Amino acid sequence: MSTVQQEESTEVTKTRGDSGGSLGVVRNLGLVIALVILCVVGVMTSGDQFASKDNVITILRLASVVGVVSIGMTFVITGGGIDLSVGAILALSSVWATTTGTQSMADDYGWIVMVLSALLVGTACGLINGIVIAYGKVVPFIATLAMLASARGLAEIIADRKTQIIRNQGFTDFFGAEPLGIPVIVIMFALVVVGGWFLLNRTTFGRRTFAVGGNPEAARLAGIKVQRHTVYLYALAGLTCGIAAVMLMSRTTTGSSTHGTLLELDAIAAVVIGGTLLSGGRGTVVGTLFGVLIFTTLTNVFTLNNLSTSSQNVAKGVIIVVAVLLQQRIANRKT
Amino acid sequence: MSDPAAPLLEMRGIVKQFPGVRALDGVDLTVRAGEVHCLLGQNGAGKSTLIKVLAGAHDVDEGTILWEGEPISFADPLAAIATGVATIYQELDLIDGLSVADNIFLGHELARGGITRDSDMNKRARQLLARLGHPEIRPTREVGSLSAAGKQIVSMARALSHDARVIVMDEPSAVLDPDEVDGLFQVVDDLRASGTAIIYISHRLEEIRRIGDRLTVLKDGRTVATDLPAKETSTADLVQLMTGRTVSSVFPRRTTELPDAAPLLTVDGISRDREFHDVSFAVRPGEIVGIAGLVGAGRSEIIETIYGARRATRGSVTVEGKRLRNGSVDAAVAAGVGLCPEERKSQGLVLDDAVYRNISLASLERFSRYGITTEAAERRAARQVATSVDIRPDAPDRIVRTLSGGNQQKVVLARWLLRSCKVLLLDEPTRGVDVGARAEIYTLIRELADSGVALVIVSSDIDEVLGLSDRVLVVADGHVVHEGPSDAIDASGVLDRILATHDDQQMIQGDGDAA
Secondary structure (H helix, E strand, O other): OOOHHHHHOOOOOOOOOOOOHHHHHHHHHHHHHHHHHHHHHHHHHHOHHHHOHHHHHHHHHHHHHHHHHHHHHHHHHHOOOOOOOHHHHHHHHHHHOOOHHHHHHHHHHOOHHHHHHHHHHHHHHHHHHHHHHHOOOOOHHHHHHHHHHHHHHHHHHHHOOOOEEOOOHHHHHHHHOOHHHOOHHHHHHHHHHHHHHHHHHHEHHHHHHHHHHHOHHHHHHOOOOHHHHHHHHHHHHHHHHHHHHHHHHHHHOEEOOOOOOOHHHHHHHHHHHHOOOOOOOOOOHHHHHHHHHHHHHHHHHHHHOOOOHHHHHHHHHHHHHHHHHHHHHHHHHHO | OOOOOOEEEEEEEEEEEEOOEEEEEEEEEEEEOOOEEEEEEOOOOOHHHHHHHHOOOOOOOEEEEEEOOEEEOOOOHHHHHHHOEEEEOOOOOOOOOOEHHHHHOOOOOOEEOOEEOHHHHHHHHHHHHHHOOOOOOOOOOEHHHOOHHHHHHHHHHHHHHOOOOEEEEEOHHHHOOHHHHHHHHHHHHHHHHOOOEEEEEOOOHHHHHHHOOEEEEEEOOEEEEEEEEOOOOOHHHHHHHHHOOOOOOOOOOOOOOOOOOOOOEEEEEEEEOOOEEEEEEEEOOOOEEEEEOOOOOOHHHHHHHHOOOOOOOEEEEEEOOEEOOOOOHHHHHHOOEEEEOOOHHHHHOOOOOEHHHHHHHHHHHHHEEOOEEOHHHHHHHHHHHHHHOOOOOOOOOOEHHHOOHHHHHHHHHHHHHHOOOOEEEEEOOOOOOOHHHHHHHHHHHHHHHHOOOEEEEEOOOHHHHHHHOOEEEEEEOOEEEEEEEHHHOOHHHHHHHHHHOHHHHHHHHHHHHHO
């Protein structure tokens, strides 16, 4: 699915991610098979109800929010970090973009004000994460845990723990539209995936992300500004939270401090079962896409069969462990 | 510029201070275009710090750096690279997950508007690798799948890609086989002929003789001698300059007769598919048996199998008449076998833990009751051993990572001393250890033998194997091709035996593949 190495896949003996030929294919093949199996189970248990166009759109719509955040998370993890604050940043962005103040500005200048404020708040939170981690030398786990607590707290203060309804008709009209029957937020998700793939695999920024995550000292000695790059990575993750906030705002027509609760766990799980290495240095956007689709389809199949969220969570846990175990097997056999 | 004697790079009175340490305390170095300038010094003499200064990774506290006579400062790695200094580090500074071409151009990717031009990079990389005589390394191959020698070539291609005029090589031969070293020297010769200056760091004096033009000796962060002719300066002089004392006899000889006792360790016909075949030997108490051979001949595999870290497909290992369970490290350790592994840092030490805890690691049951450790006794015992092997500095709480290579090796030896093991297997005991500490380790090994321990030593340094051991096994491609007393054979004899079996070996390999 990815890079230059593909043409020589037989030569590459040791790979874990987008940058490596044959195993990359094998890994994604495994993810495709898992998704196909889920779909077969869906069709068998729910038949036409599952296979209908409406249901497929529903799955994609559900996948969009967590999917966009997971793409940002893929960059952070490939770069050797972790971001626990994505859900909280999303909540803060959604609240900030739907306050009466912002909404009245939006009435004057157009709904783009709401979008821009969500993106700005998300990016700003990411910037703070990045600066604290890169220059303050606080470990990412702790720095983003602190952001998780304070961003959600700030969201609660601003919203006074109330759900803020979006009154701006232009906003709901634009993001609620379905050109060619495809919801705008699904199109946004697709654009983020394509953009993310390109950025990771076809640009110097992507190349340096692998280097910073794989061996920061070597990257520094090669003349890469590791600290600055780290800040960019968290800012990028924050930006994806802002985008996801806009998407969730349009889906629910609200901004709320409870949006995106535990989203960080779903995003990390999707990234990891997609094949991105938690220790950094290897990452795959395509794998993350599959990870997100697998989890969302699973939820959908369970819901159609009237099974509880609790049993969904058990299944999720099992899938994570099985996926990682399988990947280790494949990796070991290949080397 | 036309004056070949004009210095390209000049360092004067460089001082670099770290909290509590004056790592560089007045270093002078003058490098001219088209010369191979060797840098010598013990571990801790300041070579690594000096390299980092040259690479822009450390800034200096005092002193001046002149480039073609003009003062210059290397504020960060980019500045050093832009000026024309490229560094090939000892710990290969490559990113395993990226391709060869990506690594070569890391930090200065060929790109348009941030979008990488992969085919251009691959093409340029192919040219650079061909220039280095390694067109077989494909630019798209992942670096993690290359051998150490291959990675070295990639590091060099990276240095060339910067059009560097000074290339710093930090112990480039440490990870290479003899024939790979020949290839390296060929490249160095070509670079020198094209007017590039090379700063070459190595512990191996014979290498410095072979390719060096001039040399500078560092000791305790200072330049103690500079501009010495590399080929003419005697080894004795160099050792004295580096250590400040003379090393009279490098290998301490046996002082007592080897007692005629029953073998402590008996290895009987052990084999492992495609690694080594039918290896048998016995070691008596107090005896040192050396295993000589080239890298990849199966030396490390043999002793790791004896230790139980690998499973033998055939044969047995017996200690004091008791047969060890195959493939069990527990059984070997319980029977009194110890191993000082080849990869000290990754296999032998808990680098971020204290010295005394590393020493007691293999003897914890002695210092614990019901699994609860008795810290005071552990500390006391470890400290005693640490002092007896003279680990410097004498600070049991120090983190092992901060010690020099020689002292780290002493920590590993101390561990097995504390455990008072009966059989000790040493894999490359002096890799990365400087001349002074090397002599101390040789003395330690001799003392261990004199106390009745049976030792097996593996080393790439044939002189070391012959100098230390009583008996030597020569291994070539997994087969023992010679066994006999060490004083009855010399280094060239060992090499002859290895080469003589080369034809047979190819036949055997063919068989192995067919089977």
